[in-house]
Amino acid sequence: MLRFFEQLIDPYPTDEPTPPPKGFMAFLWACTKGTRPYIAGMTLMTALIGAFEALLFSMLGSIVDWLSKVEPAQLWTQSRGQLLLLVGIVLVSPLAVLLQTLFKHQTLAGNFPMRLRWNFHRLMLGQSMGFYQDEFAGRVATKVMQSALSVRDTVMIVMDILVFVVIYFLTMTAVVGSFDAWLLLPFLGWVVAYALAVWYFVPRLAERARTQADARSLMTGRITDAYTNIATVKLFSHGRREADYARSAMRDFMTTVHGQMRLVSGFEVVNHTLSMLLILSTAGATLWLWTQGQVGVGAVAAATAMALRLNGISHWMMWEVAALFEHVGTVQDGINTLSRPHTVVDTPGAQPLAVTRGEVVFDKVSFAYGGVRPVVNDLSLRIRPGEKIGLVGRSGAGKSTIVNLLLRFYDVEQGRILIDGQDITQATQDSLRAQIGMVTQDTSLLHRSVRDNILYGRPNASDEQMEIAARRAEAHEFIQSLSDPKGRVAYDAHVGERGVKLSGGQRQRIAIARVMLKDAPILLLDEATSALDSEVEAAIQASLYRLMEGKTVVAIAHRLSTIAAMDRLIVLDQGRIVEEGSHASLLAQGGLYARLWAHQSGGFLGEEA
Structure with a gap:
């Protein structure tokens, strides 16, 4: 059963993604494509659970009333039907919880953000070279990863937690009103005050979260940039300078954190004060009505218990609302990057070049x-x-x-x-x-094996064809001597990020082997032998001439x-x-x-x- 629900959503759809719209709600709606039926199923089960939990307090009040009016020996005889109904409802409720958690955790929790990462990543791969000249690679990667999780959590909080709270409160209001209409006043007063607190704090939290998300991605981008260019950092002895450069971004990030936490502290104090006033006013009102004979003992117990429960829910809801708007800020920050239209695109009806x-x-x-x-x-x-x-x-x-x-x-x-x-x-x-085959002056390799890097030119080539290309590029001999910390050797050895484990000449020869294997009819050379010493250059110059033949x-x-x-x-x-x-x-x-x-x-x- 678990596997069935885990396979309801395909996290890697084959259809090509299109840039989502820039509007926040439109962006969220586009992101839920392929998951909407399961989000709806989770939301329905959540609503049933919220209604059930509020009805439990009504049942609690009924039981207290029975106990105060019925002799113990007569309880089963006089209240058999109500007791059986209560037992039935309690036994059925786990089914709703089971379906809700299957939709939430098996179907959506992992598949939903992975589907978004897959689509966002493909969108970023389709961006032009100009796009990447204006962005940190680490910043882009951070936005792809952060935005996927924040979209999921935004949808989950709104469709799961907030729906639960709304349905629970509406059901609870109906239950309290059935005891006595005057008991609605403390709850309605609390709702108005809580809504005013949310109206004040939440927009400010959202703004802080949006600023924080941008500061976080900038901080991550600067740190990643230093790691990517670690050789340059060490060459110029600028480790301290890079640390200071990152620290300035960290300080900006911490400024947003302090501002956010001040708002959270204020919200926490206001929320707790409102909850205590609700408990006090509800208990006082029910006791006064009980002394007037207008409600029974069960109403006192149920209404007070509901106020206590609402105290816990309000604190939980406060943190969820704060988290919601942190996620909203992250999503809004990511929209600017993820929804940017591609500037170089295939025209409608484009055909393969012959x-x-x-x-x-x-x-x-x-x-x-x-x-x-x-x-x-x-x-x-x-x-x-x-x-x-x-x-x-x-x-x-x-x-x-x-x-x-x-x-x-x-x-x-x-x-x-x-x-x-x-x-x-x-x-x-x-x-x-x-x-088109191309060998550039500044060659960077993928952080994969030598085999993977050469086969990048023609992935379906055989090992024999790959080795022939490596020999023609005068690379086979040094490849045989390569190894990495995990014990992989020769063509299976990994070359490090951008090929950092190899010399410039070795990187260049692997790049030339890759283009030789591709064997494209048009060849571009941007000073293809500039990184080679004279002896090696002379050895492979003839191979380059052979590569150029007929092209x-x-x-x-x-x-x-x-x-x-x-x-x-x-x-x-x-x-x-x-x-x-x-x-x-x-x-x-x-x-x-x-x-x-x-x-x-x-x-x-x-x-x-």
């Missing part, structure tokens, strides 16, 4: 990263099938931007990019990038060995093509390329003085 020749055309492309000054300005360039070109220019000339636009990490602002005559905006992003190649060129392999060099300045041709012809022109070449140093193109 690459048969590998021709790439930039047609009057302009791009400014949303700014005013174009980084790429009215660029037109045709790269023939199988042609190998090098992009040359000063820093900021637009070389990396051209590569990013070809990969569609950003959408062009003007013009278009064609591959074999197909506009890349009309193709699916996955199919576009499946046809269309775009290389961001600084190193002479890379330039020598290119069919044509494209010289960029301020986002425009200012020169193009072979190495010899460009030198003969005596233009920008010749001046850059004249300032070369150590085999690299230098900056113009």
